[in-house]
Amino acid sequence: MSGLVEFLRARLDEARAREHGKRRSIPSPFDGHDVEITYSSYEGQQVIVDGHPYPAEQYFKIATEPAPDPNVIADLDAKQRLLDLHAPDSFGSTSTYVTCKECSQGYEVHEWGPEYPCVTVRLLGLSFTNHPDYDERWRP
Ligand SMILES: [Zn+2]
Numbered sequence: 001m002s003g004l005v006e007f008l009r010a011r012l013d014e015a016r017a018r019e020h021g022k023r024r025s026i027p028s029p030f031d032g033h034d035v036e037i038t039y040s041s042y043e044g045q046q047v048i049v050d051g052h053p054y055p056a057e058q059y060f061k062i063a064t065e066p067a068p069d070p071n072v073i074a075d076l077d078a079k080q081r082l083l084d085l086h087a088p089d090s091f092g093s094t095s096t097y098v099t100c101k102e103c104s105q106g107y108e109v110h111e112w113g114p115e116y117p118c119v120t121v122r123l124l125g126l127s128f129t130n131h132p133d134y135d136e137r138w139r140p
Contacts, residue, residue: 004117004125004138008083011128016076023060024067030059077123088116 036048037056047059089101097112103120104113122140129139 002136005083005088006120007128007131007135007138008079008121008124008134011131012076012080012083016073019068019072019076020066022067022069023064025063026065028063030063035059035063079127082120082124084122086118089113 003039030049034050038046038048041045045056047054049058049059055113080108086100086102090096090098091102098116099113100118101118104134107113117138119140122138125134125138126140128134
């Protein structure tokens with residue numbers, strides 16, 4: 001079941017980058033003009049204003065502002081903190097058994113806690129079961 005933590009960190013980073021990439025239009029000199037934004041893998045993002053090409057970077061600087069949803073960012077922060085809290089813990093360099101630092105609290109020293117990744121970490125993975133790299137063995 002290894003790889004779930006790396007998978008989750010990558011998905012959370014992607015979601016954060018997508019959210020920070022969201023932009024909102026603001027009052028600008030382009031209001032009232034015909035603005036068309038296109039994208040092609042060959043030419044990248046193209047902005048056409050009143051039928052004429054316009055530098056895309058300049059357009060987005062003037063006419064939009066970053067607009068990440070603070071609730072989405074807070075949700076991603078909370079998931080990240082859960083992942084940090086439920087970190088793997090092994091029993092010295094010779095043991096291959098890995099448990100969860102948080103979930104193994106309360107166990108006696110000679111007992112082993114639940115195997116890592118714990119149910120909490122596997123539950124966090126449920127947000128990304130439609131991703132092609134999701135491993136069904138991670139499902140809690
Ligand atoms: Zn745990």
